[in-house]
Amino acid sequence: MEMPEPGQIVHVEIASKDPEATKKFFRAAFGWNLEKQDMGESPYWLRAGEAMPGVGLRDLMGPEHPGTVPFLYVPSVAESLGKVEKAGGKVMMGKQEIPGMGWFAVFSVPGGPVYGVWETDPKARATR
Secondary structure, eight states: OOOOOTTOEEEEEEEESOHHHHHHHHHHHHOOOEEEEOOSSSOEEEESSSOSSEEEEEEOOOTTSOSOEEEEEOSOHHHHHHHHHHTTOEEEEEEEEETTTEEEEEEEOTTSOEEEEEEEOTTOOSOO
16 A cells, blocks of 8 residues: 555544444445454444545544544654644644554644544554
């Protein structure tokens, strides 16, 4: 798979009060097959296949990750968070790992929208 351009939306995480109902809706309306993943405490489903952007489904979370979030590809999450803050954004969830996949963080931009950044790194581990 070709690497995306920096700033390209590569993943959209859909938040739902009722993930089972949301899952059924997207399957019936658009034919999506959302497969359950083992990603920690909360259930998480990913759309099967390699279509871009990727799609994940999860329960609603706290204020640091409040709703549906588009994730932008970046070469470095840490460097991007510095740029976000310098440009007037606010980091809501600092750099986090998804072991064997990469790193992500969540931020808000002036005006309130929430976005995430994603850095691909198959060797991701808890060291920063």
